[in-house]
Amino acid sequence: MDWEYFCELFLGGLTRGSIYALVALGYTMVYGIIQLINFAHGEIYMIGAFTALIVTSVLTLLGLNQIAIIVLASIVAVIYSSAYGFTIEKMAYKPLRHAPRLSALISAIGMSLFLQNYVLLAQTSDFLPFPSLIPDFKVVEPFAHIIGSTEMAILITTIVVMILLTFLIKFTKIGKAMRATAQDRDMAMLAGVDVNRIISITFILGSATAAIGGILIASHIGQINFYVGFIVGIKAFVAAVLGGIGSIPGAVLGSLVLGWTESFFTGYVSSDYEDVFAFLFLVFILIFRPTGILGRSETQQV
Amino acid sequence: MFLTFPIMVIRVNTIEKVVEWRWGNLLIVGVGVFVLSFVWRYLIRKKEAGTQKTEAGEIHRVPLAQQISKKPRIYIPAFILIAGFAIAFPFAFSMYQTNIMITALIYVMIGLGLNIVVGLAGLLDLGYVAFYAVGAYTYALLNHHFGLGFWTVLPVGAAVGFLFGILLGFPVLRLRGDYLAIVTLGFGEIIRLILENWNEFSFGPSGIANIPRPGFFGIQLSLQNATMYMYFLMIGLALFTIFVVNRLQNSRIGRAWIALREDEIACQAMGIDKTKTKLTAFALGATWAGMGGVIFAAKTTFINPASFTIWESIIILCVVVLGGMGSIIGVILGALILILLPEYLRAFSEYRMCLFGAMLVIMMVFRPGGIISNVRRTYEFKGLEAHSRQE
Numbered sequence: 148m149d150w151e152y153f154c155e156l157f158l159g160g161l162t163r164g165s166i167y168a169l170v171a172l173g174y175t176m177v178y179g180i181i182q183l184i185n186f187a188h189g190e191i192y193m194i195g196a197f198t199a200l201i202v203t204s205v206l207t208l209l210g211l212n213q214i215a216i217i218v219l220a221s222i223v224a225v226i227y228s229s230a231y232g233f234t235i236e237k238m239a240y241k242p243l244r245h246a247p248r249l250s251a252l253i254s255a256i257g258m259s260l261f262l263q264n265y266v267l268l269a270q271t272s273d274f275l276p277f278p279s280l281i282p283d284f285k286v287v288e289p290f291a292h293i294i295g296s297t298e299m300a301i302l303i304t305t306i307v308v309m310i311l312l313t314f315l316i317k318f319t320k321i322g323k324a325m326r327a328t329a330q331d332r333d334m335a336m337l338a339g340v341d342v343n344r345i346i347s348i349t350f351i352l353g354s355a356t357a358a359i360g361g362i363l364i365a366s367h368i369g370q371i372n373f374y375v376g377f378i379v380g381i382k383a384f385v386a387a388v389l390g391g392i393g394s395i396p397g398a399v400l401g402s403l404v405l406g407w408t409e410s411f412f413t414g415y416v417s418s419d420y421e422d423v424f425a426f427l428f429l430v431f432i433l434i435f436r437p438t439g440i441l442g443r444s445e446t447q448q449v
Numbered sequence: 450m451f452l453t454f455p456i457m458v459i460r461v462n463t464i465e466k467v468v469e470w471r472w473g474n475l476l477i478v479g480v481g482v483f484v485l486s487f488v489w490r491y492l493i494r495k496k497e498a499g500t501q502k503t504e505a506g507e508i509h510r511v512p513l514a515q516q517i518s519k520k521p522r523i524y525i526p527a528f529i530l531i532a533g534f535a536i537a538f539p540f541a542f543s544m545y546q547t548n549i550m551i552t553a554l555i556y557v558m559i560g561l562g563l564n565i566v567v568g569l570a571g572l573l574d575l576g577y578v579a580f581y582a583v584g585a586y587t588y589a590l591l592n593h594h595f596g597l598g599f600w601t602v603l604p605v606g607a608a609v610g611f612l613f614g615i616l617l618g619f620p621v622l623r624l625r626g627d628y629l630a631i632v633t634l635g636f637g638e639i640i641r642l643i644l645e646n647w648n649e650f651s652f653g654p655s656g657i658a659n660i661p662r663p664g665f666f667g668i669q670l671s672l673q674n675a676t677m678y679m680y681f682l683m684i685g686l687a688l689f690t691i692f693v694v695n696r697l698q699n700s701r702i703g704r705a706w707i708a709l710r711e712d713e714i715a716c717q718a719m720g721i722d723k724t725k726t727k728l729t730a731f732a733l734g735a736t737w738a739g740m741g742g743v744i745f746a747a748k749t750t751f752i753n754p755a756s757f758t759i760w761e762s763i764i765i766l767c768v769v770v771l772g773g774m775g776s777i778i779g780v781i782l783g784a785l786i787l788i789l790l791p792e793y794l795r796a797f798s799e800y801r802m803c804l805f806g807a808m809l810v811i812m813m814v815f816r817p818g819g820i821i822s823n824v825r826r827t828y829e830f831k832g833l834e835a836h837s838r839q840e
Contacts, residue, residue, distance in 0.1 A: 238814075239813075249567075252573060254814065256763060256806075256809060257807065257810040257812075257813065258809075259806070260802060260809065261809075262806070265803055430620070433628050433631070434621065
């Protein structure tokens with residue numbers, strides 16, 4: 148009995164963690180390349196979820212079958228979020244590339260605030276019901292009562308995305324250019340890398356994974372509103388920092404750790420202070436190990 | 450890239466279709482974005498031209514504020530005019546207007562407090578509202594449990610703010626820039642969530658009501674008079690704040706803050722105690738926020754955790770950024786504009802936060818110095834030359 152409860156919490160943590168991981172990837176990639184915390188990232192995630200919702204409801208009216216809806220909604224949401232990510236970078240960050248860090252950060256906060264309220268105005272502030280996109284399928288019997296089909300889908304999608312992303316970064320030309328840019332932007336430029344394009348690509352990739360995360364979590368929880376991006380964004384950031392910001396395996400590891408700790412904390416201690424706990428976690432990590440679990444300590448640039 | 454820009458923006462904004470199709474909105478957004486993109490491109494081009502000029506050393510602009518403050522013929526009458534207006538204000542306008550003005554003045558005060566932290570010391574503090582909440586709850590709880598009055602609690606609130614500033618300051622001293630912003634944000638949220646969840650302590654989301662207004666030597670005041678009294682009190686406190694911050698800015702520690710903002714490592718090399726300097730900045734900023742909180746509680750007579758969300762911090766940050774980081778007049782102007790404008794443009798009030806966000810981005814992109822860009826120039830080596838050339 149107790150063991151089962153533990154398993155449930157463990158899997159819950161795993162699910163949470165993998166969604167955080169999808170969002171945290173964006174933070175970590177962007178930070179790795181331009182050393183900026185993209186505050187608007189959580190909002191991109193939210194926009195992805197909203198787009199998916201809108202597309203789904205339109206398609207449902209048109210009467211397509213469910214598989215087509217899922218595929219189309221995901222594709223459209225990913226494209227839209229990527230376009231957002233791209234535009235945000237062009238508007239809010241690119242002009243500030245050589246400005247002080249404080250300016251870029253304030254600009255990012257402004258962007259986040261703008262997007263949030265823009266969605267609030269365009270949609271409503273209510274929680275909108277989100278249809279469960281993932282069809283029910285039977286899980287093998289001994290696990291059936293602790294893991295649902297949605298959780299399964301989330302886990303599988305996350306793993307697939309991770310593998311694709313690792314492949315992209317390790318073995319393709321773009322990935323190589325990205326790594327080069329992350330190490331030294333000027334040198335990469337000298338070596339013939341179009342740095343601006345790489346930064347755009349990074350933003351697009353990060354936004355796409357965030358959108359996937361958005362769709363998954365929205366269909367998992369079953370409702371969204373304009374504010375969901377903020378909290379998840381912060382938590383994903385915590386995860387990214389926990390794993391060592393700038394490192395992709397670190398982001399995944401950090402997300403899983405955060406997901407599990409949160410899940411066990413809620414399960415065994417109290418659910419009221421869940422968010423407080425996440426924030427405290429963040430504060431402690433930043434104070435005692437700002438480089439994270441897998442992070443390297445940066446040398447001070449003078 | 451410039452050519453694809455408007456297309457990009459238009460496509461991005463077409464999200465606004467729910468199941469009810471709102472093509473009208475789409476059209477408005479399309480037209481708006483088209484016009485905006487022209488403005489945007491014009492501004493970008495202007496900015497680029499500007500940077501080219503400054504790089505070539507063609508122009509040496511002296512900020513408007515400094516030009517004015519150089520000429521006593523302009524600024525003395527202006528000062529008298531403003532002072533006269535400030536005194537006549539509650540008599541000339543309705544109570545509603547006065548109330549708005551009080552709010553604006555509170556923002557002037559805490560804006561100046563945040564200005565110490567962000568503008569002078571260059572530490573981005575996103576949890577500033579936490580200190581504000583601390584001040585407000587100090588007054589509310591002390592009053593609720595012990596019946597202490599406004600004047601007793603005002604210094605206590607300031608002291609508690611100071612304490613919390615040090616409390617937060619100590620652990621986060623090693624961090625800077627982005628990490629600092631995130632930690633302070635987290636701290637702000639922690640305070641808010643605790644206030645919301647710890648029912649026995651803070652009465653939870655329902656808040657605390659019936660907080661008395663500040664007393665005037667024990668005389669019972671009517672609502673009208675109380676508002677007026679509050680207004681003058683705020684004028685006095687704002688003046689006090691301006692005075693103190695101004696003195697601080699030109700003092701040894703103020704210079705240390707600015708040095709810290711400009712270059713932390715060079716500053717350490719010059720023998721400034723980084724820890725102490727940062728800590729004082731944090732603590733002093735928090736002190737003003739604590740006082741502001743006490744006044745806020747006294748003004749609204751009711752507080753609950755919903756007044757102290759992260760967005761409140763961002764509005765205060767907007768005040769500082771819009772006005773011009775590090776400039777006192779700028780912050781005052783920023784507070785007045787940001788708080789008064791939405792009140793008078795009621796029709797647009799739902800777009801307020803949206804505009805705030807857009808404004809932060811636009812300010813950072815085009816005028817990172819704010820409306821009144823300040824001080825920085827005079828401390829530069831070249832600035833001295835320009836100064837003497839002008840004389």
